[in-house]
Amino acid sequence: MEAKKSIKILAFLTVGAIAIFFLVLFLNTDIESRKGAETSTDLLGLEQNGQQQSFAAANMPVKSESDFVVGPGGEELDVIVYEDYADIYSAQFAETLERARAEFGEKINFVYRPYNVLSSELSAQAAQAVLCAAENNSKGADYRSKVFTALRAEQLNGDVFSRIAEEVGIEKGAFAACLTNMEKKEKIEGLVAGAANFSVTGAPTVFVGDEMIVGARPYEAFTDSNGDEIEGLKQVIERQLK
Template sequence: MAKGSEDAPVTIVEVSDYGCNHCKNFNVETAGLIEDLYVKPGQVKWVVMPYALGPQTAPAATAALCAAEQDRFFEYHRRLFDTQGDPDFMSAASFRQVAEDSGLDLEAFNACLQDNDYNNTVQENIMAATALGVNSTPTFFVNDMMIRGNQPLTSFQQQINAIVGVSDGG
């Protein structure tokens, strides 16, 4: 799931778990700033890898991928974090409510959820992330550089500026 210019010199991959409060905090506090400062101007391509630290949160990653079918992934992604802390936020009913709030076609979304279309994709994401050394969330890859944890904007700025500076100079 990606947004931003395909030609951007920097690609940031976000590996998040929808049950992780630090991932929520990152998305509330920092993701929007990076989007405004770097994604919209075309310097950064932002990629999200729906991931799950355990089986409890895997259904949320599957639901997010169902939203991606309707090109509403990022809207759903943000709203799903907003439901964190609700008693039933990992239930199908909650996923459907978020889908409704995100303006998704509910019939198609429900069919996708029921068919478990993306269970394997989530498992593949987990295996791929584990192979890259991910064992906590949020984890980011700024091009090849791994950043662990809910880091402030300045951490990303340092990496981005270093890469863009090298690109400009080279």
């Protein structure tokens, strides 16, 4: 009788131990899932709110001959920008970049690369339109600027790309053919996929020298919500030029 009772107690304890084990396992998994969700939410908030973070870049992109470059070329400081031409935060950051371009002029090469963070048809169309304009002599900078102007005015749609091309003086027929060119589309897809090699996960993301900035960094230094002093894009560029 006592033996049976002992066996029952042992069985009960064994079942209890197994139950506790699975409960602990479940709780740990839930905690990790919550951490992952919080991280995803933080990154999403970073993109949606146009905020910013800075990192020492572990792997730097390098300017190539096929890039869309505005600047003197050569060995000047490269500012490599990943941007989405249908994303309002990229449009806002484009104004910041224009301030840097006006102030630092021939000291910087601005390298513009597409990153379709919105994964929309409009993002893809806009990226191909900007690429087509960039390959048309010196029209790319004006075209890109007008695309972002249309976006800020909430007027960006599939019908405006050809109109903007005419405004900046790009031949209509050649531009229309470029918009449907599969090689151009594949080039953009390659640039977007290749951005993962440099830890790019959103737009805008900018590389200044050996520093990576995520989000729409203001031009001037500012104080963040935690009371910390954060360098503006201007201060980062000045430091990298030294």
